[in-house]
Amino acid sequence: MNSTAKGDRPHIAVFGRRNVGKSSLINKLTNQNLALVSSQPGTTTDPVYKAMELLPIGPVMMIDTAGIDDQGELGEMRIKKTKEIMRKTDLALLVISVVQGAGEFETELIREFKERDIPFITVLNKVELLDPEGKEQAPVLEEFDRFFEKHELEFIKASAEAEINIDLIREKTAEKMPQDHSRDTIMGDLIEPGEVAVLVTPIDSAAPKGRLILPQVQTIRDILDHDATALVTKKAEVSSEINKLKKKPKIVVTDSQAFEMVSKEVAQDILMTGFSVLFARYKGDLNTFVRGAKAMDKLKAGDKVLVAEACTHRRQKDDIGTVKIPNWIHNQISPEIEFEHVAGREFPDNLEEYALVLHCGSCMLNRKEVLSRLEEAKKVGIPVINYGIAIAWLHGILDRALKPFPEALELWQQDQIEVKQEEIEEVV
Template sequence: MNSTPRGNRLHIAIFGRRNAGKSSLINALTNQDIAVVSNVPGTTTDPVYKAMEILPVGPVVMIDTAGIDDTGELGELRVRRSIEVLNKADMVLLVMDAGAGITEYEMDIAKRCQEKKLPVVAVLNKIDASPVTALQRQEAKERLGVEPVAVSALTREGISDLKIALVQAAPPSWDEQTIVGDLLNPGDVAVLVIPIDLAAPKGRLILPQVQTIRDILDHDAMAYMVKERELKECIRTLNKKPRMVITDSQAFLKADADTPPDVLLTSFSILFARYKGDLETLVAGAKSIEKLRPGDKVLIAEACSHHRMEDDIGTVKIPRWIRQIVGGDLDFHWSSGHRFPEDLAQYKLVVHCGSCMINRREMLSRIMQVQAAGVPIVNYGVCIAYVQGILRRALSPFPLIQEILDDED
């Protein structure tokens, strides 16, 4: 992420009156002291561009602007330069002091954003000093046209809600991630291991497999599709060693045994953990499996409703594998479809499907809801690789993520 070009990052412009806490909010979002903070109004003068990472939103450029209420000849020039930033922004974070109310300054920015069709996230900051009432929320919604998020940059209260709001408000182009194309060079070969079992739709491939094939072709690489028992022979007969083997998670052990050590190996589900969500968080969540104790509650969540087959992955196989790790029975709960449980704090772990039927915004929102409840989360593919003891191998395309497995909790 640190090497992501600025042009490929989501550009978030932060606007507000002097001393509304814009710079403090940047520090709270990144959990770092990146922006200079001062109680003296007008500390930020010209727009400042800061490339950074906001987990799990991803790589962004925060554009810290001067106060929109700056005065004097020089102040008016600063405001004009700040307004020009709207031509470069993908979305706007409009910050207000919760105790100071909404003025024509904020309404002007909201109107300009509406004219430019820029998404806006309104923030009522400093709630540690001025708690926000229902009347204030309603006023902000009516005057600015968006539901405000109440936060305290000082205490970090509400920051999780703000991250969810950023994900939900991000422009459509933000969802345009690559599945595997950035891991392949033109002309590279990728071998896809696709078991044909009872769960596979007759005459069709499942959606993640189709999307992965298309992404490989879009990046001018080559895709070979085989069943698990044909992988070894396929690699042996190829004139060119494959760059990568991508397997269905349920064929992990067979694929691992038949893939040479110098060929990258991963799964569709792990690729989708990155494509649709936050791979780093999901890998960290896998380590929590070892901490489960008999009787703990575990939620298995699927984003779609489908006919469950005998030996179903979500209701039978994953629970069985996790029980084997724990050495005792667990209290498993299940959810499916677009409804996601609200009382997440009761669980010790959430195991989520590959999210092929929901978009990245919804998956990230779910991840952040689980994190806000203080609960670890993992997805099917990462979980399966972990319980089968090959997660490090399955993360071979992502060496920086592999390091999470070595981190002490």
């Protein structure tokens, strides 16, 4: 369970007001004291993440969020972080307390869930506090019935304290979890059992000492899971290693930074692509990123490009996102293109200020968050391109990098035709 990458786990986030019992519910659902519990409102400040096993689903990422009714300037910041969590939420638990009732805060959360297409389960918590004789219980429940009927919702009466209906919440969670929270395979559909995939993994200053980076490890595992063979080599040896094989490999996958060199070394009749291109498909939507390549043709002096990286690694002097790609774009398009950078969970609201979003491979993000970012950019009409696709475009080999993906290749070639037609029309 612990070996499952965070970005491949379904993300279950718990939302609600302060002191409705969100943390207590997480602890009961997981049978562990994962979240700090206190009667003091606002105990949970920043979102708390915990990778763990939740039966019957399996490995998941549980997220405990700050109360949506937090107060003051600091409270507003906590609420903003809570809403940012929605970008990555595959399934939400909306917790409402019988003590505090339901109103505008819950209505706003429900609206956000529906707008973002997040499936959710509504839990009416602390039912153990209702009058056991039933004198007060009926009017209270009637009030909640009216609220839930208004929003066309079902709800589960539960108690984290008394462990009422905890198993039912687990069952409903498994039932409502989207089946497409991640793609089934990174490249299992590109190779057949017994075929060989050559993986070119440069060992440079950015490579973690003694380890391979996550996309490389996950790709190797995916190849083995599909009964194929992974041959791992450095870029200087790729040609000699291929020549040693009795049969040509089905595909060569390279670190995107080595695209140009590897493309020259690998015969044209062998498929070739990059890890970053694979992950554009695995974590997001390949066609959307390919459409971003069309925007590369239109970049001009004075444009601003947002570079978004999912991790906060220590940057090297030849860092790919802050140095190499900007330098290539400056040299090939214009030295007057501006770059701004965000990292980790940051993703700005002012996307309309940019001509293009240049996004990393997203190995540290789950698919829901990548798709959410793409949707936010789409709403304001800003194209998004992935590192690997951008590098292939800059080196003139995007056609080859997309050859393993016929639909995306056709889209790119059609975009090229449209760009040429637009250029002709401008001249005329």
